[in-house]
């Protein structure tokens with residue numbers, strides 16, 4: 491319902507702009523645009539792969555007149571590109587679907603702090619860099635999913651419990667080359683220390699139902715087809731599968747249940763998609779406007795409804811599906827630590843043979 495309302499808003503804004511442009515004399519408009527370059531564009535590098543994002547950029551353009559140029563790529567490639575381009579980069583902002591990568595970009599001095607009341611008011615402290623070099627925009631939880639036909643909820647408790655021998659040959663999780671798992675392991679290092687994190691990763695590998703393959707959705711599919719009992723996956727994929735145009739995906743999502751691990755202990759692992767202003771941004775005013783827009787209630791509602799992500803904005807409600815899973819306790823760490831321990835996490839994963 492909310493999505494429809496937004497669509498109507500977008501359409502009415504577009505119509506207003508079209509009518510306004512038609513009423514104006516063309517030469518005057520052309521002059522304004524060519525004389526004020528800063529007014530025109532913002533360039534972003536993003537590793538996010540969700541359709542909602544373009545919808546948000548279009549809405550931003552319709553509200554501000556600022557055009558958004560999007561370059562998509564893998565986060566590490568985009569960070570390398572920013573490094574290589576140096577001061578000559580076209581990119582004004584970097585968006586990644588992982589706090590660890592934003593931390594990495596910050597460490598390489600590719601970002602600069604933004605002093606914005608809107609951003610600090612709208613985004614809780616643990617979901618942004620302490621010096622405001624990057625800001626979380628959406629939250630995702632890395633949860634356990636299972637089939638009620640096979641597993642009783644009472645058997646589930648924590649990430650640590652997944653290393654118990656009762657789960658031997660029953661655990662489904664994608665490759666450790668994936669950033670979501672690197673950050674999960676980094677959070678285990680931050681909370682339990684390196685030694686315990688190594689033991690944990692080793693125990694996870696020992697309980698694999700199969701060699702890691704596919705993405706998060708494929709792990710859920712393998713639970714339903716009976717290849718394993720428990721899958722580790724990000725929350726929004728469940729919403730996306732339920733609303734998928736592919737009936738197979740809908741069926742899988744309808745046959746799995748969500749479990750938030752570590753509710754009695756250290757909380758469920760969360761991560762953010764976030765944004766940072768590049769050090770050499772040429773359109774920094776426009777970039778900050780975009781950052782503030784994405785943290786606004788309006789944009790946060792769209793992230794929540796259309797992409798099934800938890801909003802960072804405390805006043806915005808998650809989608810009904812996410813609400814139906816209930817509130818949950820999250821890991822109580824600053825997400826910068828996911829970046830700080832990324833290298834160690836990757837080393838450990840290689841050591842224990844988590845492919």
Ligand code: FE
Nearest residue numbers: 539587706724
């Ligand atoms: Fe994803």
